[in-house]
Amino acid sequence: MNLADHLPALQVALPLLTAPLVILLRNGFLAWLAALVASGISFGLAILLTQAVLGPGVPEYAVGGWQPPFGISLNVDGLSALMLLLVTGASTLGLAGGRLSLRRDIDNRRAPMFYGAWLIALAGLCGIAVAGDAFNVFVFMEISSLATYILIAAGRDRRALSAVFKYLIIGTIGATFYLIGVGFIYMMTGTLNFADMALRLGDVIETRPIIIAAGFITIGLALKAAVFPLHIWLPRAYTYAPNAVTVFIAACSTKVAIYVLLRFNYGVFHGNLLGHSDLFSVFIVPLALSGILLASAIAIYQGNIKKLLAFSSVAQIGYIALAAGLATQAGLMAAQLHMFNHALAKGTLFLCVVAFVLTTRSANIAKLAGIGRRMPWTMGAFVIAGLSLIGVPGTAGFISKWYLVVAVMGVPGWGIPLVMAIVISSLMAVVYLWKFVETAYYGTPPDGDVSAMEVPLPLRLLIWSAALANIYFGLSPGLPIALAESGTGTLLGGLL
Amino acid sequence: MTTLLIGIFLLSLLVITAVAIVRSEDLFSAVMLSGIFSLLMALNFFLLDAADVALTEAAVGAGVATVLLLAGLKLTPPTEARGRSLRKLSVVVIAATTLLMIYASFGQPTLGDPMAPAQQHVAPWYIEKTPELIDIPNIVTAVLSSFRGYDTLGEVFVVLTAGIGVMFLLGGGRGKPFSRLDSHVEEGLSGHLIPKVMARLLIPFILLFALFVQFHGEYSPGGGFQAGAIFVAGIILYSLVRGEGLALAVIPPRVLLWMSAGGALLYGSVGLAGILMGGQFLEYSVLSENPVTGQHIGIIVIELGVGLTVTGVLLSIFHAFAARD
Numbered sequence: 001m002n003l004a005d006h007l008p009a010l011q012v013a014l015p016l017l018t019a020p021l022v023i024l025l026r027n028g029f030l031a032w033l034a035a036l037v038a039s040g041i042s043f044g045l046a047i048l049l050t051q052a053v054l055g056p057g058v059p060e061y062a063v064g065g066w067q068p069p070f071g072i073s074l075n076v077d078g079l080s081a082l083m084l085l086l087v088t089g090a091s092t093l094g095l096a097g098g099r100l101s102l103r104r105d106i107d108n109r110r111a112p113m114f115y116g117a118w119l120i121a122l123a124g125l126c127g128i129a130v131a132g133d134a135f136n137v138f139v140f141m142e143i144s145s146l147a148t149y150i151l152i153a154a155g156r157d158r159r160a161l162s163a164v165f166k167y168l169i170i171g172t173i174g175a176t177f178y179l180i181g182v183g184f185i186y187m188m189t190g191t192l193n194f195a196d197m198a199l200r201l202g203d204v205i206e207t208r209p210i211i212i213a214a215g216f217i218t219i220g221l222a223l224k225a226a227v228f229p230l231h232i233w234l235p236r237a238y239t240y241a242p243n244a245v246t247v248f249i250a251a252c253s254t255k256v257a258i259y260v261l262l263r264f265n266y267g268v269f270h271g272n273l274l275g276h277s278d279l280f281s282v283f284i285v286p287l288a289l290s291g292i293l294l295a296s297a298i299a300i301y302q303g304n305i306k307k308l309l310a311f312s313s314v315a316q317i318g319y320i321a322l323a324a325g326l327a328t329q330a331g332l333m334a335a336q337l338h339m340f341n342h343a344l345a346k347g348t349l350f351l352c353v354v355a356f357v358l359t360t361r362s363a364n365i366a367k368l369a370g371i372g373r374r375m376p377w378t379m380g381a382f383v384i385a386g387l388s389l390i391g392v393p394g395t396a397g398f399i400s401k402w403y404l405v406v407a408v409m410g411v412p413g414w415g416i417p418l419v420m421a422i423v424i425s426s427l428m429a430v431v432y433l434w435k436f437v438e439t440a441y442y443g444t445p446p447d448g449d450v451s452a453m454e455v456p457l458p459l460r461l462l463i464w465s466a467a468l469a470n471i472y473f474g475l476s477p478g479l480p481i482a483l484a485e486s487g488t489g490t491l492l493g494g495l496l
Numbered sequence: 497m498t499t500l501l502i503g504i505f506l507l508s509l510l511v512i513t514a515v516a517i518v519r520s521e522d523l524f525s526a527v528m529l530s531g532i533f534s535l536l537m538a539l540n541f542f543l544l545d546a547a548d549v550a551l552t553e554a555a556v557g558a559g560v561a562t563v564l565l566l567a568g569l570k571l572t573p574p575t576e577a578r579g580r581s582l583r584k585l586s587v588v589v590i591a592a593t594t595l596l597m598i599y600a601s602f603g604q605p606t607l608g609d610p611m612a613p614a615q616q617h618v619a620p621w622y623i624e625k626t627p628e629l630i631d632i633p634n635i636v637t638a639v640l641s642s643f644r645g646y647d648t649l650g651e652v653f654v655v656l657t658a659g660i661g662v663m664f665l666l667g668g669g670r671g672k673p674f675s676r677l678d679s680h681v682e683e684g685l686s687g688h689l690i691p692k693v694m695a696r697l698l699i700p701f702i703l704l705f706a707l708f709v710q711f712h713g714e715y716s717p718g719g720g721f722q723a724g725a726i727f728v729a730g731i732i733l734y735s736l737v738r739g740e741g742l743a744l745a746v747i748p749p750r751v752l753l754w755m756s757a758g759g760a761l762l763y764g765s766v767g768l769a770g771i772l773m774g775g776q777f778l779e780y781s782v783l784s785e786n787p788v789t790g791q792h793i794g795i796i797v798i799e800l801g802v803g804l805t806v807t808g809v810l811l812s813i814f815h816a817f818a819a820r821d
Binding site: 003006009010013016017019020021023024061062063064065066069070071072110113114116117120123127135136139140142143146147149150153154180184186187188189190191200203204207208209211212213215216 | 596597599600601602605612613614616617622625642643645646647653654658660663664665753754756764767768770771779780
């Protein structure tokens with residue numbers, strides 16, 4: 001027995017099986033600690049898997065010893081490794097940085113259930129990232145969605161419940177559409193395994209059920225990914241969720257839906273459906289563009305910092321969707337890099353919000369006036385992550401914006417307008433972030449008190465490591481680029 | 497021909513029921529109609545020779561889900577709220593979805609066509625290899641618990657997560673959740689003679705049948721999911737006639753929590769045991785010298801885990817609703 005051979009399975013099984021143990025605990029602190037340790041080990045496993053992907057590669061893992069398509073396989077490539085790093089990293093960051101904030105949000109008696117749900121959400125997202133089987137993706141999508149609803153509903157604000165109900169309904173519609181699509185494909189090919197599906201689709205090419213299936217799957221996943229205008233569940237869900245939960249889900253959950261979208265559209269459909277690439281572009285690019293422009297504009301008018309960042313997320317998902325919709329190699333590179341870099345920036349920003357709310361008890365921008373002078377360390381980190389979100393050179397955000405601009409320049413006839421849209425949206429990002437930064441540094445605190453009130457040192461250190469990661473990956477982006485190149489290779493393998 | 501006629505009859509009833517559910521503004525009748533819907537669905541599944549699915553739908557959809565919805569109904573007003581509803585938008589979305597699916601159905605293989613792709617690829621392999629590799633007569637059980645056992649592990653965690661959600665949302669906050677343990681004697685239907693006598697007659701058989709479905713799942717339709725739901729139906733019937741307090745005294749909430757978590761853990765441990773004994777995750781063949789015996793051991797243990805979790809979670813959900821008057 002060599003545990004290294006079982007990394008793909010352990011990546012899912014470890015958080016999944018720790019969850020039932022956590023809910024049996026009676027102490028909130030122990031439950032948090034157990035969740036943090038499990039999440040940290042998952043992060044370690046993700047790093048090991050990443051090393052394996054970049055080195056010798058990770059062989060296909062046949063769960064239960066049954067070879068696909070009869071059994072379920074786990075496949076880990078560069079893109080999966082990228083997602084695993086994001087998911088486990090965001091979860092660990094949220095848990096580690098959220099201790100004080102979560103202790104306030106969730107009473108001790110219910111805490112074990114909460115942290116159990118957190119680990120199940122983590123396991124579900126990891127499960128999607130390693131799955132090589134379309135139905136298995138659905139199962140883990142159900143697991144992660146249900147658990148995420150619980151996490152969001154834990155918000156102190158009662159409006160969290162109505163927000164989560166909306167998310168639940170829309171998320172269920174998205175999952176059902178996905179399932180209908182997979183059902184049609186199974187009907188026409190008799191298989192659920194991605195690789196096998198790509199092979200067998202050739203025989204039933206251009207049949208009605210397959211075309212309809214492609215539509216259902218794309219729309220279902222676009223709902224889950226909150227691609228504009230299917231984003232209506234997102235801003236309220238992010239805003240009313242406990243702050244630490246927002247760090248976790250904002251950094252990774254919509255990206256996992258985009259991940260499945262990429263798997264299906266490139267891994268399965270592109271090589272088989274004539275004109276699918278064009279159709280996909282025609283569908284996704286206009287939506288992505290309107291998201292980039294409109295959501296950025298809406299973000300400018302938000303009075304709540306969490307809602308502002310949530311609308312910014314909708315715009316950023318637009319960048320990822322735009323890049324993915326170009327159906328070119330450069331586009332796919334940009335999409336994957338932006339997933340990684342946006343998660344870094346947004347995770348850091350929401351972690352700063354955790355710290356702000358911890359001391360001021362409000363996420364209202366007006367009430368946060370002067371916070372920059374009272375919490376200089378946290379605010380400094382916020383500015384760094386904000387620069388990365390805008391795409392200033394030297395930060396991680398610049399790398400993916402650069403790749404994105406190069407990718408859209410390659411679109412014949414549309415290069416300049418698309419670049420214009422990206423530039424305008426980035427300028428709007430400057431506006432909405434500046435709005436907050438200005439209030440934070442130059443505004444007068446509501447009660448006139450300007451004494452320093454920083455959060456405890458460990459949280460400050462964590463925030464700063466996250467902020468410095470934005471700079472580190474801006475100066476040496478080798479890791480995400482290598483992973484994205486490997487991911488692009490497997491995705492476009494279906495095109496050759 | 498008869499099957500076709502019965503099928504058309506059942507499907508028309510299904511459509512009528514669905515329309516009635518949507519149109520009904522009285523939530524109580526909507527819940528009862530959805531119970532009928534599930535029962536009709538179960539009959540349809542049975543007609544399509546999907547006995548395992550039919551049993552699940554009947555036990556969970558028509559049985560336990562209806563009771564849970566009724567328990568939830570106690571906490572809401574009796575009629576549908578007429579707020580700013582998005583009825584028109586939802587009708588458009590549903591109509592578009594339906595039309596697309598009908599359009600797609602013109603291209604699909606005929607129902608039951610042996611040459612259909614779904615019957616030609618993995619299905620023949622399952623039919624051919626199950627006797628040799630797993631040696632149980634119920635191929636559905638073989639697929640669910642071994643060939644695609646990883647999916648089923650996931651489904652068990654879906655059930656567990658649902659339980660965690662209800663216990664988290666309803667179980668906390670104000671006071672103790674299960675504070676009605678020592679409530680008065682005249683609880684439930686205990687004052688009514690006929691339900692009491694009938695229930696006393698039925699409950700032992702329901703519980704016994706649940707155990708049969710649990711442990712006979714390899715040979716006949718059934719397994720942990722169905723058994724758990726049937727077992728829960730028996731206990732819920734008991735709480736209805738004897739009062740919830742007594743039912744909770746029989747199986748206290750903490751025990752239910754241990755059952756829910758323990759079942760999922762049991763299933764997962766079988767998976768880890770596979771790794772520890774030199775196989776893959778969830779590989780049952782390595783659990784014994786003889787791979788086929790290993791498969792049998794694995795399937796029996798994981799089905800037990802499924803049954804435990806389903807029982808624990810469904811009963812916890814029932815009590816969580818019942819505790820909030």
